[in-house]
Amino acid sequence: MKANSINSLTWENIFSCMHNGVVVVDRKGNIVVMNATAKKLLQAENGNWEGKHIQELVPHTKILEVVESGDRSIGQKMILADRQCMVNRTPLYQNGKRIGAISVIQDITEIEQYRSLLTQLEAIIEFSTDGLYVVDQEGITIYVNSAYEEITGFERTELVGRHMRDLMTNGYIDQSVSLLVLEKKKQISIMQKIGGKKDVIVTGNPVFNDQGDVELVVTSVRDITQLNKLRKELEKAKSISEINQNRFSAHVNGSEQMFICNSKKMKNIYEKVKQVAPFPTSVLLTGPSGTGKEVIANFIHHHSQRKQKPFIKVNCGAIPEHLLESELFGYEKGAFTGANKEGKIGLLELADGGTVMLDEVGEMPLSLQVKLLRVLQEKQIQRIGGREPIKLDIRFISATNKDLKQLVSEGKFREDLYYRLHVVEITVPPLSERQEDISPLIDHFFSYFCKLYHVDKTLSKETKKALTSYHWPGNVRELKNLIESMIVSVPSQLIEPHHLPLHIHDQKDGEEALTLKQRVEKFEQRIVKDVIKKHPSLRIAAKELGIDHSTLVKKLKRWGLDPKKANI
Known part of the structure; x- marks a missing residue:
């Protein structure tokens, strides 16, 4: 039917x-x-x-x-x-x-509408700035977008059809978030290193079928190499702002240093410094303390191609030995007990691209000399507790007031490090050996501190003569400090010889050794003259000094001063 x-x-x-x-x-x-x-x-x-x-x-x-x-x-x-x-x-x-x-x-x-939608979705996926990576339930790559190719440098043709374990074995990635998602059946985010070079953050998302099984894993990949670079630059900037202490200092884009010289010796040094400054070679500055080695180091950095980069000064003698290594090389978090929980960037790493001045380098412990030599040879460092070497580009300027050759012979300084630092040596003579520089230095510092403290003062000819004839055992540093002291401590506008410290005031008369009585009397003269400057009336001056008017008159006559001219 x-x-x-x-x-x-x-x-x-x-x-x-x-x-x-x-x-x-x-x-x-x-x-x-x-x-x-x-x-x-x-x-x-x-x-x-x-x-x-x-x-x-x-x-x-x-x-x-x-x-x-x-x-x-x-x-x-x-x-x-x-x-x-x-x-x-x-x-x-x-x-x-x-x-x-x-x-x-x-x-x-x-x-057609569905096909159009698919085309649009494909375009969106292709033009996404995030890399997209898709694997099936077996962990085999089935899709890679163009952003992933750009981020990683890998072509999709060399990835599609390959298992994630195979890609890990061959060094494409260090770990696979897709395999972790297939195992845990949930969204997972990890840091991943691509090709052993580039850092990315990857987030794997499971796609479930009707039976609740993971059918696909879609992973978004974001390049954080630039982000890490910016973070490190910010960390450097923050560290540089915190390290300006007595034991070391740093600056970026520093102003040009004055190089004041009139003597033949310093003019020769000036020409040599200008010649070597543009080259990245190591420079060793030797000479007594206070001669201006730091000023020369500043001048070298400013006249080099690194002047826009950090210039970090490390006083090797001022930092305790147990801290010097961590200060120079930095450390990873948890590297040792008491370490900063976030780790710390070292001074050498901060100076990358710039200049490091190792002041008092002769004080550096032998244990650190070995590590510094490795930095000079290999141009890289390794943080304390770190595994990855960090490549650096640093110019070293070393300074010392000691005889490094003598320290080498005594076994206190490594000979190989000495020759690494001693590529160019510049010896700065004491101020006593360049008398022609004293007068321009006095003028420079006097003008500088008057402007700095907004005062209007003048040096008398006799005072300047006394200063230029002094032998300056403390060199330029002593001269600079004395000028500043006179600017701020002398009340009168005109600074005269009696305002000078006793050891300089005594020498101006050519007296090599004064008795205690003579020294006390000269000091008494200074006090009396300062009071008379304030009080032209001898009676008022005597009252402030706590002596009789007649006693004051006798003292002035004994010193060859006219009591009738009260304003001495």
């Missing part, structure tokens, strides 16, 4: 059950059969289609060409009732004679 029912179905019944539209035309192009889907697409649901020519409903139809030629037309797109359709046309034969054609119409509007 069922078989008879099926046999009794007409082609029209069968076509009506089809999801796709079906239109049959005869040899002349008249419509013979049209199913419900086709009627809807051709807007012929009211039954006025029968016997009509196909072109009345579809003016630009190509089915007539199929009827005439007998050639099939497959996969042609057209718009019907504002719907995107795919049309296949096939000729119909009966007893070997072509009697018409059949057209099968598929509504592909939703498919």
Whole structure:
């Protein structure tokens, strides 16, 4: 019975059950059969289609060409009732004679919309600034976007189809977040090193199927190399702002240092410094304390190509030996008991690209001399507790008032380090050996401190003469400190010889050794003259001094001063 029912179905019944539209035309192009889907697409649901020519409903139809030629037309797109359709046309034969054609119409509007959406999504994925990496449930790479290629430098052709373990083994990545997600079945973020060089942060997200199993892992990859660089620069800047203490100092973009010289010896040094400053070679500055070795180091840095980079000065004799290594090299977090929990960047690392001045280098412990030699040889350091070497570009300027050769012979300074630091040696002579420089230095410091403290004072000729004839055992530093002291401590506008310290005031008369009584009397003269400057009346001056007027007059006469000229 069922078989008879099926046999009794007409082609029209069968076509009506089809999801796709079906239109049959005869040899002349008249419509013979049209199913419900086709009627809807051709807007012929009211039954006025029968016997009509196909072109009345579809003016630009190509089915007539199929009827005439007998050639099939497959996969042609057209718009019907504002719907995107795919049309296949096939000729119909009966007893070997072509009697018409059949057209099968598929509504592909939703498919095209879906395909458009996929294209848009693919474009979004491709133009994402974050790298995207997709693996299947087995951990095999199935998709990599262009951003990932740019971030890592790896082509997708060398990644797609490969298992993540294989990529780890071959050094593409140090660890796989995709495998961790497949294991833990949850979102995971980790730091990853690509190719052993670039730092990235990766977040793996599981995609579950209806059964709750992980079907895909989609990983976003963000390059944080630049972020790490900025963080380190910020850490450096913060560290530089904190290290300006007595034992070491640092500055960036420092102003030009004055190089004041009039003597032949210092002019020769000036020419030598200008010659070597542009080159990155190591310089050793020797000479007594206070001669201006630091000023010369500043001058070298300023006239080098590194002047826009940090210039860090380390006083090797002022830092306790147990702290010097951590100060110079820095340390990782947890490197030792009492260490900063975040770790610390070292002075050498802070100076990368710039200059380091090792003041009092002769005081550096032997244990650290070995490590400093390695820095000079290999141009890299390793933080305390660290594993990765850090490449550095540093110019070293060393300074000492000791005889390093003598220290080498005594076993207190490494000979190989000495020759590394001693590429160019500049010996700065004491001030007593360059008398021609004293006068311009006095003028410079006097003008400098007057401007600094906003005062208007003058040196008398006698005072300047006394200063230029002094032998200055403390060198330029002593001269500078004395000038500053006189500017701030002498109340009168004119600074005279009696305002000078006793050891300078005594020497101006050519007296090599004064008795205690003579020294006390000279000191008494200074006090008396200062009081008289304040009080032109001798009676008032005597009262302030706590002596009789007659006693004051006698003292002035004994010193060769005229009591009648109160304003001495």
